[in-house]
Amino acid sequence: MKQKHTCVYKNQAKRKSFRIALIYFILGCLWIIVSDMLSRFMFSDSLILFNILKGLTYVTVTALIIYQLICSAMKDFINTEMKLKENGMLYRTIFEQSPIGISIAHSSEPSSGEEDTYQDINPMFCKITGRTKEEIIRLGWAHITHPDDLQLDLDQFKKLQAGEISSYAIEKRYVKPDGSSVWVYLISASLNNEKYKHIGLVQDITERKIMERNLQESERSKAVLLSNLPGMAYRCNYDREWTMQFVSQGCFELTGYTAESLLYNKNLSFNDLILPEYRDILWCKWQEILEKGLPFQHEYEIITASGQKKWILELGQGIYDDNGTVIALEGIIIDISDRKENESKLQRISEIDSLTGLYNRRYLENILSATMITGVKKAILLLNLKKINSIRLLYGYNFSENLIKTLADTLSALCFDHIRLFQVSFERFVFYYEGYQNQEELKRFCSTIIETISKIQLLHIVGCGIGVLEMEQSGCDADCIIKHATIASELVEPNTMFGYQFFNADTDASVKRDSFIREALLNAAHHDINDYIFLHYQPILNLKTNTIQGFEALARFYDENIGDVSPNEFIPLAEETQLIVPIGKKIIGIAFSFMKELYTRGFENIHIYINVSAIQVLKEDFIDDIADMLSQYRINPHTVGFEITETVFAENYAVINEKLNELKNMGIKISIDDFGTGYSSLARESELNINCLKIDRYFINKIRFDKADKIIISDIISMAHKLGHQVVAEGVENEEQKQYLIEHHCDMMQGYLFSKPVDEASAIDLLQKTNLAAAIKQ
Template structure:
């Protein structure tokens, strides 16, 4: 038997989609209730009617009334289509004879499964009504192979509990076997919240008050999970020895429930969004009037006009609200984005019903039909007047110094960058004023006092401004004049002297000195940029202070400073080339200085010392290139190259029979703070097959001013792997015995300063022995650096220093000479 289905739905699109989804069956269609009745009269063998309640001419309720009055359609199963929130309509439709309902928007796969359930029920009932063996076999096949759950329950005379027979799909859905269901009963596997409704419906079914019922309910599986099902229950006519029986068909609708919940949440979120939107949502025609098809309630709060006054330009068009100067620009912007099918985003002003001007942000998109034509525009229009006010305030704060109200460094940088791009042949210069000496008064008089001095300085310097001279407060104690269109260098000197005289008279009682640096801007110079100019000015002002400590003296940025800057740039270039292996003639190499163990009298370690040789500069001191490497973060790739070369030397020592000698490598705090440094180091150790016990990492004492917790964590990880840790140059800078006690290290290397003091001072007055003693009390090995004379060595031995290094033992050596040194020393 091929099931015949009639779909009565006024939407052509919906009818077509449903018909395609139910292609397994013979599907007829009708566009309204009148046509549906006409089709039913012509085809009296229609099995299932899918009926939309909301149709023109004759709605679904009228069709149900007509069907109920006509006995020809007593076996017709009607499934009603309702909207998501039409619960009362669903109840009314079921009372008029509908056997089930499906909510819009229709989940098509759920619809197909639901129809399959009803078709299965139809076929099952037909099989049960017929007594022939062949038909009974058909029923058994349907029962066993049906893709929906089927349960048949009947009561026997003299038995307390009904007998339940279920098919395999039912067992799969509820997660229990037929035997388990008969033992515990259907009530125990039904969710408590659904049990009351199910029991009440079953009671009415038994009493003959209803012919069948359907409901969505939940079963509880053995693992405690819940499965949603759509259930249809109908009575069964059974032999006399069975008092009551019914058939139950269930379909797993858990996915549909999740979809419905998401839809419900989406509708709720949409409602909340629109009700709290600081503006309005709209749909309008793509015309010059922006004719509104829909406007949300937020229209009134935004514009002062009711939404209905804008619909179809009833009282005014949205164009009338747009400020006239933005109308054409807005139209052109929409035209541009629609041509490229992009999202629309534009800020403009509107004029409200009270005449107030408001800034708004419009976000939208075009809606296109199948022919690619613009059907409508949709979007939101947000009130951003407050944001604009905040932006203006933020813009002011971003461009001005809070203390003095002058333009700040960021604004000066942007101004310089814009002026440099223009390449105008007009003289420009920066005059920097360095008042860092003011900061020294903070300790004596407090922060507020020094702030008042800076404000006074800003006030008196502002009096020197003119059309071509603008003042900036670029740092706490630094000011900059930007001068445009001056005549010659003499004018700059005269103005610099005026600045100096002004500041001297202001700070005469506080005796505050400062520096004045001048940078003339050659905007045709290659590689010139704002940051470089600011740096040059900083060098000039600092040089002024260093050379003339007590006066406001003008210093121009000159060739000497240029040479200093270029040298640093050249060093940076060389380091970059080395770090990136670009194949230049610049070279980074290592020398190794022996470390003598005073207890055993043998060489126990080599310190790897980094050397740089460039094609242009020749040999460059580590004191010069290491700070550049750290400042540019090139210390990270270069540091790894140093480590690799040191490990190669360590392997060579081992190959030559010196497996007990260690190699010390200097590590920057910048490297140590890198999250992946420790893992990468351990990876290199494993890859190069070196003994971590023969590796010592020397960390400068600047570690005490760094992120102590992170440093200690990294050190602990390295020491756990067997690596030794030493603090280099201990005693002169940031050293703190209190912090050192917390730091988990193995050795302290006493700075050369304390070793040099052993030559000039009374040995009883130097503190070198105290450092050694305190280091030992903390459990550390002590190494003395820079030992060059016997008197130093004897003192260190006398006071139990553990190890020494310096020119008295050996100068730094290359690899070959270091190996040769060991051979001769051992001999």
């Protein structure tokens, strides 16, 4: 470019010089001719002086003319030079700061640096290719072009060089020094100049290429998704017919109709496929969703071309224009018939008892909730089988389950359209009675139930209490109804094998009493426990030595507003509210204080047995708490015993049994309380980490009357001894019972025959008298 400007300037200078010389020559000739003619006519006498004046005048005039011409030429030169500099600076600025890459006369072959052709590369070109200007010129563009794109570029470049084309444009890749590629859009054009033969303009299009590739991948994925979608994709108008603008090919498998038959309602509209009961619901649902701008999701049924009903899940969204107007709906529709069928099966399974085939508590609660407010009188009659676990203990699990199935079949015979039977737990059945006239009708039905079940002889061992609740009098939810009916069944006369009890004002008072007890328990747990709970101690008599071997610590509860509260009342409530954990810990502390008192009086070998709940045992830090308390009170663990009921093994058997093993390893004695009424069986006793069994008073009471119960007791004692366990009989109240136990080698007994539970002072006094008297006899 600079050489071109220099050439132009030289031509202009030559033309200017020639013009000055020509003017000077013409003026000089004219002056000589004119001056000579004047000198002959006017100054013939003073010719020398005239010639001098003529010469000076000529020199002066010509100097002025030359000066003017030279000044004009210099001004033109300076202006031209300045324009050249400005143009050069503008060119470099554009070249250097251009947002696209520019290469001038860049060769495809490597450069030796001796070529005549001028080559230039701007900074953007260097940035795009990741190379320096010198490296680009040295290597040549063919070397840095991606091999897959090189041949096309070379072919076009050769045509450009040959003059076959004036320019070409291609998309190609340059290879950077790190091996990565950059996509560019290249425009190459020829220049009508010997040295500046061609120019290349390069624009980085890598991001666009990535977007195109992602779009292609997206389109491919979309095609794969649509072809494998278990349903169909759609785009439709927002109208009541759901006029389809687009439907994927999955339409045929889903509906039995081809996609073409639904497009623009050609043969039928999609609305025709929707079951009538869902059409208005679906329209209202879409209206609600679109107003809020939320995604749509709804399940409904369609009818296929074959007449089959299918459950579908529609997932969609509205498409809006710039004004926020809905112009279409888009989404997918998936066949969920299999899922719905499985849900239906699971629901049936969850609502039906697997043993008896009766509807369970969940189903009953749904019915109670749905029919809470009607004009029809309704009641539930809850059958609570007492001591069903006694049958399980005596005859095994399979036998007891068969008994429940037999009972379910027998009770089912009492059902009618207005009377339905449910099994709410293993030992509880419920009759749901609708449309009865009065309470007398319910009483007659209770009598019919009792008459029916009393024919099953084994149930005379179990017993059954019926709790009746008239729902219009309850004023509570389904769970509360079942709970109140259960409370009523528990209040049936204990000495009655079969009976019924209505939930009334008295039972309601019992519920309110529960509420007061809960509040008192809360205070006991978080304040001074001695204000509410104290311990009585019932001696455990060794039947071989006739001495007191230990005491069972029995918690007693008193509140100045409620009065005395039975353990059968407050212990279950404490467990239900989880307050048994802090209260139980305080009870253990009271028992340990009593043991310290025994130590100071010389009774270091007397055992104290403390009742603990499964909730306490399952507490993560229970073992650590016991170890800390033993250390704090300085108690010998070998004189401590924990009593647990069989029911603690109903759940979390392995965890509880392992914790009992840890307690045993510490030296603490473990006893199963009320054995024979709960979860365990003689067959499983060998698996339990225990030291002792305590036979429930239920069996002891029947020693005088029931031969079968005698056999059970003797078998329990014998089996326990074979397993290395001691046996304690609870509730011994007469000599006949005691003698029977001695004859069958029972180890220990406790009961009113020897002593009722007493306070600490009386327990110490009784201990001193009994053991001292035994020592004197020996």
